[in-house]
């Protein structure tokens with residue numbers, strides 16, 4: 704039986720198991736990731752963040768002196784990006800002395816994500832450009848009698864954002880479905896948002912590969928970008944406050960960049976027995 708070191712952390716209660724594998728020696732299978740993330744038989748988490756030196760990542764074609772965030776969803780699938788995960792990853796690197804601030808360049812499947820440690824202890828991630836599609840898909844979700852429209856937004860990973868009048872009625876223990884079904888061949892994260900005030904929205908999310916989570920950083924960026932587009936915002940930069948069940952983050956939208964600011968916490972560490 705193999706024992707691996709783990710650290711548990713979260714960003715606005717989007718929780719992760721961090722697995723340090725600095726020299727890239729660990730080949731975590733989807734089944735092993737799912738076992739780690741199992742909330743009854745494992746540690747429990749929305750995803751796994753494997754920490755590996757970029758020189759040991761065959762598909763990475765950027766600088767070879769960075770830390771690569773190898774992100775996995777709770778079901779073992781991989782995603783291009785995780786916004787809350789990047790903040791927690793940066794916090795781990797600093798706590799371990801593997802990086803110093805104020806800005807850390809983190810390598811991801813969606814490229815470099817420069818992440819700044821702010822004086823108040825929060826982290827501000829340059830999330831890059833967000834592409835919003837004005838052609839909606841029809842989403843069917845539990846708790847609502849009829850279909851609703853959701854606007855696709857690409858934050859490096861795929862999202863669709865729907866406006867609702869009441870977040871509390873949504874039944875997100877079943878995956879929403881969308882039509883046409885071939886619109887997101889690799890699946891999609893679906894955000895439900897309700898305007899709360901000027902540039903202030905509340906959000907719930909059903910994540911691809913993880914189910915309902917208490918926050919999704921890339922999802923908050925998609926939500927803010929869609930809300931700004933539907934509100935006809937045309938002068939940038941602007942900032943949105945996004946309330947999620949696990950807390951609050953800020954999303955700054957510039958012409959061609961977006962920034963996600965929020966907290967990151969480390970709460971536990973130990974060893975896990977891989978079966």
Ligand SMILES: N[C@@H](CCC[C@H](N)C(=O)O)C(=O)O
Nearest residue numbers: 782785786787860919920921
């Ligand atoms: N929770 C993350 C997003 C994780 C990946 C997502 N489930 C996907 O499959 O694209 C975040 O904070 O952005």
